[in-house]
Amino acid sequence: MQIKLTLFLILMTASIFGQEIGHVKNGKYSVTLLKVDNLFSWVYSDVNSKIAHLEKSFNFPNKETIYTMIIEGFENINNHQIFVQTDHDTVVKFEYKMIQGEMLLNINHHNLSSKIAGTSTSLSRQQMMALFGKHQ
Numbered sequence: 001m002q003i004k005l006t007l008f009l010i011l012m013t014a015s016i017f018g019q020e021i022g023h024v025k026n027g028k029y030s031v032t033l034l035k036v037d038n039l040f041s042w043v044y045s046d047v048n049s050k051i052a053h054l055e056k057s058f059n060f061p062n063k064e065t066i067y068t069m070i071i072e073g074f075e076n077i078n079n080h081q082i083f084v085q086t087d088h089d090t091v092v093k094f095e096y097k098m099i100q101g102e103m104l105l106n107i108n109h110h111n112l113s114s115k116i117a118g119t120s121t122s123l124s125r126q127q128m129m130a131l132f133g134k135h136q
Contacts, residue, residue: 021063022131028053029121033063033131040066042107046118056118058109060086067132070094074103074125089113097122 018034018041029045036059043057060066066084073082073096082094086109093108104122111117129135 021133024123024127024131026121026123026127031120031123031131033133035063042109042120044107044118044120047121048119056109056116058086058090058092058111060084060092063132067128067134070105070128071125073105074128077103 018036021033021035021040023030023032029047031042031044034041034043039059039061040063041057041059043055046054046056049056069082069084073080073094076096077098079097081096084092084094086092089112091110091112093110095106095108097104097106099122102124104124105128106122107120109116109118123131
């Protein structure tokens with residue numbers, strides 16, 4: 001229960017004091033990118049959670065590096081995965097899958113110390129661009 005309360009407080013603090021860069025919604029699931037001080041926070045509805053609307057998050061220091069890596073991943077037409085360690089105890093897996101002729105991205109994160117893990121909704125290249133505040 002304490003982990004859930006701590007996570008809730010972190011998310012509330014981020015949403016109150018963070019600057020929203022972008023927001024994407026897929027049905028009942030959403031992803032928001034926030035800037036909080038010198039970090040960026042990926043806040044998402046966990047598609048594997050049994051609790052409705054449970055949001056999880058992870059942080060990373062450089063928006064442009066992550067954005068470039070994500071967008072370049074859409075260029076590969078084969079299903080593939082990219083693993084990134086975003087801080088000392090968080091590993092993020094970017095999982096690209098071709099579904100009905102469109103490359104989609106699921107993001108799985110796992111915090112090794114708190115044992116918190118989750119998966120975002122599938123996102124298209126255009127949704128990723130919107131999330132990062134980029135326009136075509």
